[in-house]
Amino acid sequence: MKDKRPRRLDRWTLAHRATAILFLALLFLGHFDWFPFFKGSAAATRALNVLAFADPLAALEAMLASRQVTLSLLIAAGLLIVLYAFLGRAFCSWLCPLGLLLELNNELRTRVNRFLRQRKLALPTVHLPRHTKYALLITFLMLSFLLQLPVFQIVSPINALARSVVFGPEAGLVLVGVIVAAEYVAPRAWCRALCPLGALYSVIGRYAPVRVQIDQAREQAGKQCGLCTRSCPMGIEVLAEHIQKGKAAIDDPECTRCGMCIDGCPRASLHLGVRLGLSSVRAAHLLEMDNSMWR
Amino acid sequence: MLTRRRFLTTLALTLGGGVGGFWLRQDKARAPNLLRPPGALPENDFLAACIRCGLCVEACPYHTLKLADATHLTALGTPYLVARVVPCRLCQGYAELKCIAACPTGALRPVKTWREIRMGVAVINRDTCLAWQGTPCRACWHACPFPNEAIVLDERGRALVDETKCIGCGICENACVTEPSSIGVTPRQ
Numbered sequence: 001m002k003d004k005r006p007r008r009l010d011r012w013t014l015a016h017r018a019t020a021i022l023f024l025a026l027l028f029l030g031h032f033d034w035f036p037f038f039k040g041s042a043a044a045t046r047a048l049n050v051l052a053f054a055d056p057l058a059a060l061e062a063m064l065a066s067r068q069v070t071l072s073l074l075i076a077a078g079l080l081i082v083l084y085a086f087l088g089r090a091f092c093s094w095l096c097p098l099g100l101l102l103e104l105n106n107e108l109r110t111r112v113n114r115f116l117r118q119r120k121l122a123l124p125t126v127h128l129p130r131h132t133k134y135a136l137l138i139t140f141l142m143l144s145f146l147l148q149l150p151v152f153q154i155v156s157p158i159n160a161l162a163r164s165v166v167f168g169p170e171a172g173l174v175l176v177g178v179i180v181a182a183e184y185v186a187p188r189a190w191c192r193a194l195c196p197l198g199a200l201y202s203v204i205g206r207y208a209p210v211r212v213q214i215d216q217a218r219e220q221a222g223k224q225c226g227l228c229t230r231s232c233p234m235g236i237e238v239l240a241e242h243i244q245k246g247k248a249a250i251d252d253p254e255c256t257r258c259g260m261c262i263d264g265c266p267r268a269s270l271h272l273g274v275r276l277g278l279s280s281v282r283a284a285h286l287l288e289m290d291n292s293m294w295r
Numbered sequence: 296m297l298t299r300r301r302f303l304t305t306l307a308l309t310l311g312g313g314v315g316g317f318w319l320r321q322d323k324a325r326a327p328n329l330l331r332p333p334g335a336l337p338e339n340d341f342l343a344a345c346i347r348c349g350l351c352v353e354a355c356p357y358h359t360l361k362l363a364d365a366t367h368l369t370a371l372g373t374p375y376l377v378a379r380v381v382p383c384r385l386c387q388g389y390a391e392l393k394c395i396a397a398c399p400t401g402a403l404r405p406v407k408t409w410r411e412i413r414m415g416v417a418v419i420n421r422d423t424c425l426a427w428q429g430t431p432c433r434a435c436w437h438a439c440p441f442p443n444e445a446i447v448l449d450e451r452g453r454a455l456v457d458e459t460k461c462i463g464c465g466i467c468e469n470a471c472v473t474e475p476s477s478i479g480v481t482p483r484q
Contacts, residue, residue: 030353031353033356039350039353039354039397040348040349040350040353041348041349041350042348043346043347043348044346044348044350044399044400045348045350046350046397046399052350052399054346054348054399054400055346058346058348059346059400061346062343062344062345062346062400062402065343065344066340066343066344067343070344070400070401072399072400072401073399073400073401076399129300129304131301131304132304135304135305135308136308139308139309139311139312142312143312143315143316143319146316147316147319147320147323148339148342148343149319149323149342149343149369150343150345150346150347151316151319153346153347153372154319154347154368154369154371154372155368159347159372163347163349163362163372166349166353167349167352167362170362170364170365170371170372171364171365171371172365172371
């Protein structure tokens with residue numbers, strides 16, 4: 001089926017990809033002495049030679065592994081925890097180098113799949129359960145404590161990719177390659193189902209006020225075409241909770257605020273906005289449901 | 296609720312974590328003795344505290360530090376130096392030791408003076424050292440940041456290392472005129 005709607009500029013898609021590329025470019029430049037403004041890799045960065053940011057998972061693992069609380073690390077991670085408590089899992093689409101790579105990889109997969117479908121073939125599709133990453137997170141935290149090593153920081157393909165860009169290719173790229181290849185069979189499986197860092201950011205951003213908001217009037221004037229759900233890289237059924245429970249925002253902790261559903265919506269029913277607390281079921285919607293029961 | 300799927304996930308992770316963890320513990324026991332940057336915690340504490348971000352490597356003005364690759368997984372991404380190639384120049388001419396200032400984790404701990412640094416200790420190979428073989432040479436003594444303290448010359452002009460004073464910067468190892476170097480830094484544990 002060919003998409004008939006006129007091509008619009010996918011603003012949010014472009015914006016988050018450009019930001020992720022910029023982040024990677026800054027990390028790359030940071031390797032040179034003449035660029036003192038931004039240094040580091042995925043696990044920790046330092047801006048303007050003063051302000052340090054540490055990956056909350058790296059900080060947690062290091063403190064569990066060394067079995068002591070380090071104040072400087074706590075502050076460096078705390079800054080990001082506060083940021084992502086506000087923005088939700090935004091790291092995954094707006095900054096993560098692996099997220100960027102896998103998103104572009106998935107574009108390629110879509111095209112490969114389209115090419116195959118024309119020849120009556122298809123890639124097999126495996127879906128891993130989303131909660132696996134929480135189990136992985138707990139596993140890595142326990143291993144870190146027991147082995148006295150920040151285990152995920154050692155094996156992390158995110159670190160490996162970032163360090164490879166900054167310091168030159170390293171062995172961890174093999175794992176990145178394996179994930180890239182595996183995602184042709186299990187689309188976006190790493191970010192959706194496996195990444196412990198994504199799991200931690202989901203937890204940190206559970207009550208993040210920045211969320212995709214649903215414009216109810218416009219949504220109801222539309223046809224519930226489902227293009228938002230189709231465009232979501234995390235596989236969220238974007239409008240499900242809105243339709244079932246009348247929620248006015250996407251409360252799913254997996255949402256990376258990438259905005260691709262906003263770009264995908266032909267009626268502009270979605271926008272990124274700020275709302276405190278999880279969106280509750282709307283009274284008006286309840287009333288409507290109540291009415292419909294009598295019909 | 297313990298569904299079949301959840302049970303299998305838990306089983307797979309427990310087994311995977313167990314095997315992987317055991318393997319990593321073996322790897323840690325076999326990990327090479329790398330010469331760590333100044334201020335580094337004792338090796339086991341260092342491996343626990345370092346988050347492998349590479350900020351110290353980028354901060355080093357002499358490009359002394361390198362990141363370990365995956366010859367040993369435990370050490371992957373941790374900073375080390377090869378003194379014979381580039382020793383730790385102790386950030387002479389700078390107000391602080393740049394790697395320590397850059398470290399966000401405390402894996403590299405601040406030192407008040409150079410004398411507090413304990414990276415390793417220099418060991419002289421008397422079989423190849425020119426002075427010990429009778430040819431006058433005091434290249435290491437000349438290069439040492441603490442001459443007559445960390446490296447002293449005996450009455451016959453032969454170099455001796457005072458283990459209580461040597462900080463392990465490796466400048467002597469770098470300066471030695473024989474090939475391979477007749478003085479080498481052994482990392483402290």
